[in-house]
Amino acid sequence: MPKKELSSDGKNHHQSHQEKHHDHNHMIHDFKRRFYVSLAVTVPILILSPMIQMLLGFHFVFPGSIYILFVLATFVFFYGGWPFLTGLRDEIIKRSPGMMTLISMAIIVAYGYSSLVIFGFQGENFFGELATLIDIMLLGHWIEMRSIMKASLSLEELVKLMPIEAHLIINDGETKEIPVSELKERDRVLVKPGEKIPADGVIVKGRSNVDESMLTGESVPVGKTVDDELIGGSINGEGSLTLSIQKTGEESYLSQVLQLVQDAQASKSRTQALSDRAAKWLFYVAVGAGAITWAIWFGLGYGFDLALERTVTVLVIACPHALGLAVPLVIAKSIALSASKGLLIRNRMGFEEARNLDAIVFDKTGTLTKGEFRVTDIVTDRKEEELLKWAASLESQSEHPIA
Template sequence: MSSPHTQEAAHPKHHQHAAHDVTKVVAAAGSTHAEHAGHGGHDHAAMVADFRRRFWVSLILTPPVLLLSPMIRHWLGLTDILSFPGDGLVLFALSTIAYVYGGWPFLTGFTSELRKSQPGMMTLIALAISAAYFFSAAVTFGFPGEAFYWELVTLIAIMLLGHWVEMRSVMGASRALEELVRLLPDTATRIEADGSTQEVPISALQPGDRVIIRPGAKVPVDGEIIEGSSAFNEAMLTGESRPVSKTVGASAIGGAINGANAVTVKVIATGASTYLSQVIDLVKKAQATRSRTQDLANRAAAWLTYVALVVGFGTLFVWWIILGSPLEFAIERMVTVMVVACPHALGLAVPLVVAVSTSLSASNGLLIRDRAAFERARNLDATVFDKTGTLTEGRFGVSDVVLLSGGDDGEELAFAAAAESQSEHPIAHGIVAEAKKRGITIPKATEVSNITGEGITAKVDGQKIRIVSPGHLARQGSAIDHPKLNALEADGKTVVVLVRNGAPRALFALADIVRNESKEAIAELNRLGIKSIMLTGDAKGVAEAVSRELGISEYFAEVLPDQKSDKIKELQARGLSVAMVGDGVNDAPALVQADLGVAIGAGTDVAVESADVVLVKSDPRDVAAILGLSRA
């Protein structure tokens, strides 16, 4: 985030609320995520609303101050009409309100910068408005000279508008931590010592407690499965596109979604020790690192402050001492120089340019959140794509149907879809979706039953149907001997077997569906001379198959979430300017670490809030469009 001031200086309350220190966000898996989100959302919304209120109050005060100012009345030829007894005091009162209420963020920001001996934009603005106000007040009560009230209120209004617009554009990144917390449920079902169960807040859980994770529920804390087995959807946490089957002894990650079976988990870690808390910490540290880029802009503002002071007092010295002008005349010239030195245009133009460019790019399906990072896109050397949800759709789909005993694949698909139609498993969703996509009529299934951890059985049109894994059949002494099976599994695809009346009839291979637009995106980047690299938590076989299909020469496989930002750093250490394109929660640290973070619009809010650019249309081809726009 690039801005002419730090967020603390711009609004002291932001520093006081600490914008979600990790230990507070997840304190002992702390209070509920709703409480955290509510508090954090209030902080951010209150800050933006505060600038908005101050701007509108200052804007309302501006017209009467302008019309009551002698210089403006003279220019407009309205001196006789708008003059009345006590008009100077009215002008003073209105300007005092504007100075105290509208200028308060700048005055407190100046105090903060002064305490740190780091003068910046707040110091420059506070210096200008204070010089204008106190000199004008002195003029009102008898000091010779021309009041600067109209300059004071317009300067405050312009700066408030600029900071309000800027605050709206940059504060979103801090909400990433709040969105991460929402992955956790509010409560958990704890098993008491007497065997009874009780619904308790997750803040009440301690290591060693036992909790029940029901089908479809979110895992509340990190733990170890001590009873039962199930498949867990960890895509939001680890980037693993396929549900991960786990049984007794395996770890359960807080925030993952349980599949079809209930399991009992022993609590291992809570609060800041959990995996999700560590992801939050990564995002926080990455954002803090990014904020240091503001130092350059603040140093420039500091030098401008020194210049304003030197030139201002130099003006006083020249007019009063050297040229012998009256003191009041010299002071008036000094104040004029200090007010002019404040960058009116910069204070409004910079954030407005961001707003305008964001609006224009939005019409092309792009949302620009960080202008500085966006401008760096013109120098990119490589683009790193997260596989799941970015190059792929992030959902299971049928990629291959292999007939084992002849027949029609549509008929076999109809039987499989019928058996799976009542299941919530991702494999079932993929098979049913493929049948619907082909326009196949799905018959009704009866006597549907799960084979724990192995598959499903049902009766369809009087035939006994089983959909199981090849391993299940092998353990029963009915191993599938088909050359395509090994090839499909080598590509990292999930293969299930359709068995009708005891006879294996078809293999269904399922995989994360590659987006149709991904090949075009990679080809266009190659044409632009930008290297494409794939990053995934999937196994090497899956990564190799997808990269081969897309024409990507380099990939990182089996990358854990806390290693993704390290991979970006590794590429940057090779001298590459890197863009990161992703969508999952685990992508957030890498998105912030990259020179340009690009989030797929259909992705999680966390990734979007942590990114510099959002692809509204969820189209990887827009990455090339971003580069073209940045070079325009």
């Protein structure tokens, strides 16, 4: 980002936003890398898995192949499954089991049982299911995080609205160039024609038309005079203004808008909340079903080995592959579409409820139009070119915003 377009009262705000942006970007690349690496290792795991071979009707075994399968699966479990294992720890600390607990339960049980089978325990290994489950969940989380990152780019555009310097008026009436981040309450600044307003304040001298379209959506410049308030980031028109600073930093209008959008991105939608609750209850149901499965099979006289294999099968199958992928895909699509249309979502719950709307009432046309003036039609009983020449000559010296 060019320095002259950096944030203002948002300079510190800009830095914190950049840090969050960098951390989020790092996490996206981390999930992407883990997904592709795990996917590549999954291919030989599936080829070497006895259950997959039986399902597809081929046989591929060589000396030590079962141990190579164990090594590859161990790599995928720890490398690809690490984000979910750390998520399990966090959910246990909070005593609120959710999707991470459900995923971790499935991969831990699958890996632990399959490892026992490799080293002599009677049963079938689940390394193929383990690897594909981790791949699908990594893909879902990567897609969700990438969509949120795309939406957060709208915040960068808001940050760009602010100038980096202001003309501070000192005691003798002269002006001094200072960084906008150094402005304090009640400082007086000079805003020249065509410049951006450096911070929220009140006009103490001058008169002008101010373009606030980038903040309010209204394309018509607003007439401003003494005692009128100005929003930082809006553009001064044809007159010079002396401004008394009222709000800086986190108190400014733009910073509050930024915070609203960031809060919305951090919040969970109704779909996410529902999936979290479903995962929580599904975890309890899966554990209960696993215990009942073991009790029934063992109680009917089957061996401990077979009863344990059936129990592990239930616990692995209980992890909802579709839920882990479908919810992130829905969220990704809705966020990406809204961001591409210029929508800054304040509340995800409200955004989802918008599907029930029957009518929308707009209080200004600027939210619906292109935000700029243009000639749409020429109605005349003379030649159009002749009329345009007259209009151009009349308006060539005009400072009116529509001219």
